[in-house]
Amino acid sequence: MTNRLPIAEGLFTWPAQQPALLASRCRACGIASFPVAQSCMACSGQDVEVEELPGRGTLWTWTIQQFMPKSPYNSGETPETFRPYGVGYLELPGGVRVEGRLTENDPAKLHVGMEMEVVFDTWRTEPNGDEIVSFFFKPVA
Amino acid sequence: MDVAIIGIGIHPFGRTPARSGLQQGAYAARLALKDAGVEWRDMEFAFGGSISAGNADALGNELGLTGIPFINVANGCATGGSSLMTAYNTIRSGAHDIGLVSGFDKHDRGAFNADPAAMGLEQWYGELGLMMTTQFFAMKIQRYMHDYGISENTLARVAEKAFINGSLNPNAWRRAPVPVEEIAGSMMVSNPLTKYMFCSPSEGGVALVLCRADKAKNYCAKPVYLKSAVLKSRRYGSFEVFAPSQALQQVDGPTVDASRAAFEMAGVGPGDIDVMQLQDTESGAEVMHMAENGFCEHGEQEQLIQSGATHIGGSMPINTDGGCLANGEPIGASGLRQVYENVLQLRGDAGEHQVPGNPRLGYTHVYGAPGISAVTILQR
Ligand SMILES: [Zn+2]
Numbered sequence: 001m002t003n004r005l006p007i008a009e010g011l012f013t014w015p016a017q018q019p020a021l022l023a024s025r026c027r028a029c030g031i032a033s034f035p036v037a038q039s040c041m042a043c044s045g046q047d048v049e050v051e052e053l054p055g056r057g058t059l060w061t062w063t064i065q066q067f068m069p070k071s072p073y074n075s076g077e078t079p080e081t082f083r084p085y086g087v088g089y090l091e092l093p094g095g096v097r098v099e100g101r102l103t104e105n106d107p108a109k110l111h112v113g114m115e116m117e118v119v120f121d122t123w124r125t126e127p128n129g130d131e132i133v134s135f136f137f138k139p140v141a
Numbered sequence: 142m143d144v145a146i147i148g149i150g151i152h153p154f155g156r157t158p159a160r161s162g163l164q165q166g167a168y169a170a171r172l173a174l175k176d177a178g179v180e181w182r183d184m185e186f187a188f189g190g191s192i193s194a195g196n197a198d199a200l201g202n203e204l205g206l207t208g209i210p211f212i213n214v215a216n217g218c219a220t221g222g223s224s225l226m227t228a229y230n231t232i233r234s235g236a237h238d239i240g241l242v243s244g245f246d247k248h249d250r251g252a253f254n255a256d257p258a259a260m261g262l263e264q265w266y267g268e269l270g271l272m273m274t275t276q277f278f279a280m281k282i283q284r285y286m287h288d289y290g291i292s293e294n295t296l297a298r299v300a301e302k303a304f305i306n307g308s309l310n311p312n313a314w315r316r317a318p319v320p321v322e323e324i325a326g327s328m329m330v331s332n333p334l335t336k337y338m339f340c341s342p343s344e345g346g347v348a349l350v351l352c353r354a355d356k357a358k359n360y361c362a363k364p365v366y367l368k369s370a371v372l373k374s375r376r377y378g379s380f381e382v383f384a385p386s387q388a389l390q391q392v393d394g395p396t397v398d399a400s401r402a403a404f405e406m407a408g409v410g411p412g413d414i415d416v417m418q419l420q421d422t423e424s425g426a427e428v429m430h431m432a433e434n435g436f437c438e439h440g441e442q443e444q445l446i447q448s449g450a451t452h453i454g455g456s457m458p459i460n461t462d463g464g465c466l467a468n469g470e471p472i473g474a475s476g477l478r479q480v481y482e483n484v485l486q487l488r489g490d491a492g493e494h495q496v497p498g499n500p501r502l503g504y505t506h507v508y509g510a511p512g513i514s515a516v517t518i519l520q521r
Contacts, residue, residue, distance in 0.1 A: 007265045007268065007269070008263055008264070008265040011265065023386075031377075031388070032386075033386055034385055034386035035263065035385060035386075041377050042377040042378070042388070060284065060387075061280040061281070061283045061284035061287075062280060062283060063276050063279035063280050063283060063331045063332050063333075064329070064331065064332045065270060065273065065275075065276060065331060066328070066329050066330055066331060066332075067330065069270045069272070069273055071267075072256070072257060072264060072267030072268055072272065073267065073268065073269075073270045073272075074267075074268040075268075075269075075270065085270065087270075087271060087276050087280070088280070089280065089387055091389065095389075096386040096387070096388065096389060097386060097387040097388070097389065098385070098386050099271055099384065099385050099386065099387075100269075100271070101269055101270070101271070107332050112283070112284060112287045123269070134265070134269060
């Protein structure tokens with residue numbers, strides 16, 4: 001049986017039927033931050049609570065990473081198998097704009113303001129067979 | 142107490158396999174001391190930095206060990222600006238009368254390699270391939286083009302101008318103009334920015350000798366006065382590099398804050414500036430920094446750049462030495478290169494890349510990770 005492990009603890013609910021990204025929200029000023037932080041960057045407050053972010057939002061901006069980054073990039077790809085990938089900020093209403101990889105890497109199919117959903121998928125497979133799961137932003141069909 | 146720049150020195154930027162970064166720094170320092178007509182032993186303090194070429198105070202091994210306070214400065218792309226600001230405040234405070242500021246570097250080829258932990262981030266951010274300054278600049282200009290109608294051709298025009306100016310500057314790395322079609326058609330690095338629209342890590346060194354303004358004429362026939370030197374970091378809500386999330390409500394970034402403070406300190410406005418060096422890590426940065434520094438409204442860059450206003454002979458000459466695009470970016474030296482260039486311009490000594498009409502006021506601006514900006518205003 002395959003182990004499916006999150007890329008980092010506390011980044012999103014896992015395991016879960018319907019995983020969600022996790023943010024901290026400041027009880028003093030109401031600002032949300034991703035990933036979860038112990039204090040608030042907006043007001044220096046330390047009274048924060050953890051909440052699930054919405055699973056759908058609009059693309060605020062984007063680019064395509066055309067060359068393979070150096071370490072600490074760790075996708076299991078080699079220079080031969082590397083495929084350019086999309087990166088963007090997804091504006092999650094009432095939450096925050098989260099940066100993440102896009103499932104789409106064709107610039108012709110991406111535009112500011114398009115609707116996208118947060119999905120969770122295998123990021124890489126470790127030599128021992130463990131699957132590392134991460135979050136991605138996918139255009140809503 | 143006002144502060145004057147009385148000596149400047151530069152080691153050509155680019156690749157110099159025969160000299161270490163430190164030796165390039167010493168080369169620039171010797172030229173700056175000679176330019177001011179002083180000796181290293183006359184310096185009462187020195188501040189300096191490099192990111193990849195060792196501690197700046199190792200310059201003592203090259204120049205001589207004189208016992209002065211030498212402070213190593215490390216502040217990313219604003220290292221030079223931070224050294225200069227600290228020197229400015231040291232002289233203004235009356236603590237010292239004369240000193241040297243140094244910046245040099247020597248980087249490996251290829252994109253800079255950022256460490257998530259050093260930036261207060263977790264490993265996953267780098268593992269996923271999000272820890273790239275190139276992506277940030279691409280995403281910032283992408284949104285900006287959407288909001289303010291900047292065209293892709295305008296991005297190529299910025300790089301075209303940089304290489305033209307570089308071809309006129311004997312100390313630049315890239316000395317040949319590149320046709321605008323070749324820039325636009327070169328390899329895409331991070332949409333909408335192509336290879337020729339990005340600067341590369343390089344090598345070089347710059348040094349400046351500063352002294353009390355009332356003693357400047359004892360050393361130098363054409364002193365240039367530092368009217369302001371300001372450094373700001375990001376506030377919550379500004380759109381910055383290396384940010385896993387951004388606020389829903391955006392506020393002005395550190396460039397806007399540093400620019401406003403610098404103008405106020407100098408008692409002049411953007412319309413008074415005759416020559417400006419603005420951080421051009423890539424073409425889009427120069428476009429956005431024109432407005433963020435107050436030189437035009439958002440969106441006006443399209444017309445200004447297309448009409449040639451930012452060329453050496455234009456109404457708003459920007460990056461007259463070729464900027465980062467033609468000089469590359471030895472991080473420790475980059476901000477001081479801008480000041481070096483403005484001193485040349487204000488002295489009227491810039492040769493083929495001299496801005497016409499006896500420029501009186503010069504402006505420099507650097508921006509770097511994770512959201513810091515340094516601005517100076519110089520006056521002859
Ligand atoms: Zn708060």
